[in-house]
Amino acid sequence: MDLSDIQEQFRRWIPLVLTIMGGGVGAAFGWFISPSFPIGTSVVGFGIGFTGMLLFIAYINISLSSLSNSVNKQFNYLAKQIHGTETELRSMINVRPQLGQTFVPFGGWSVDGRFAEILLEQIRKTRAEIILECGSGTSTILVAKYLKQIGSGQVLALEHEKKYASITRNQLSECGLQEWVSVIETPLREWPLNGQAMPWYDFQPKDYLSGQIDILIVDGPPGKIGPLARYPAVPVLKSWLDTGSVIILDDGNREGEKEIAERWIEELNATSEFDPRGKGTWIIKI
Known part of the structure; x- marks a missing residue:
């Protein structure tokens, strides 16, 4: 009783x-x-x-x-914590074989196991050749490792903090992955969007991109910049996104990211999926 x-x-x-x-x-x-x-x-x-x-x-x-x-x-x-841990462990078990002997951390400020699993699923399904990543770190190493295994694709990773750009480059070099990734160290600047100035990477796509972005990974700038810190990604890169492009937004359980995803879906007339597991992931397809 x-x-x-x-x-x-x-x-x-x-x-x-x-x-x-x-x-x-x-x-x-x-x-x-x-x-x-x-x-x-x-x-x-x-x-x-x-x-x-x-x-x-x-x-x-x-x-x-x-x-x-x-x-x-x-x-x-x-019960929720146990379920979350079970999901995370299952995702990590699925992802780890892709890494071989390469160690990358998951959780905390790094991407979680479920987000990593979604990344690899989408790259495999879309056969992505050009991947643009906003923010560098664990996901950069993971994606580069996978591209090396399949022998195709290129990652452009934007990073506004010199410290983390250096860490990512060192990790890529240690793992022999530097030819698959270009870490672009660039500061944040004000972009005039919707009648207001919004901080985002000082990045000119035409200087680095030769074609359509197949997958856009959005895990930066950090939320401390502002609740809609990641919103400028689509307005700035819209002309480089086309039918078949996929946007993957991390930290989807946060209110700011929910609003960002809803805006993007409306502006792009796109379809979407939301996975609440881990920190939450939005998958937006054009």
């Missing part, structure tokens, strides 16, 4: 029995202290005992209800 069953028993039978018992004890006590007026004191004692026990039971019932709700919340949270 769990807490909800105990609470139900309290609601049905135990309160009635206990309140009557409380009234009986009160009546007996009234009779005892004033035998000269047995009936009157017994009635008063019964009323006091009945009311007191009723209040006590109400307090116990409220406490049990609060405890039950707390336990249920903790259980649901734990």
Whole structure:
């Protein structure tokens, strides 16, 4: 019997029995202290005992209800965490064989296992040749490793922080993947969009792209720049996106990213899929 069953028993039978018992004890006590007026004191004692026990039971019932709700919340949270961990482990098991002996971290500030799995799925399905990535890191290494295995494709990774651009380049060099990726270190600048200035990479597509972007991976700039920090990606790159292009947006469970995805879908007249697992991923297809 769990807490909800105990609470139900309290609601049905135990309160009635206990309140009557409380009234009986009160009546007996009234009779005892004033035998000269047995009936009157017994009635008063019964009323006091009945009311007191009723209040006590109400307090116990409220406490049990609060405890039950707390336990249920903790259980649901734990179940959600276990499910999330199971999903992440399953995704990592699917992704790891693509990496061979190459180690890349998942989770935290890095992409999670589910996002990594989606990336490889989309590259395989679209047979992507030109992949533009906003933000560099774990996903850059993962995609480069996969492209090397299939022997085709090229990644352009935009990075506005010198530190992380250097880290990514070093990792690519250590893994022998530098020929598959161009890490473009570029600062953020203001772009005039929809009547306002929005910070995004100082990147001129015509200087680096020779054709349509097959897959656009959006995992930067970081959210600390602003809730719509990643929105400029599509307005700036729209002329380089065409039928068959796929946009993959990380951190899709955040409110800002949800709004960004909805704007892109409307502006591109695109179809979309949303995977809530991990940090959430939007897959937008033109």
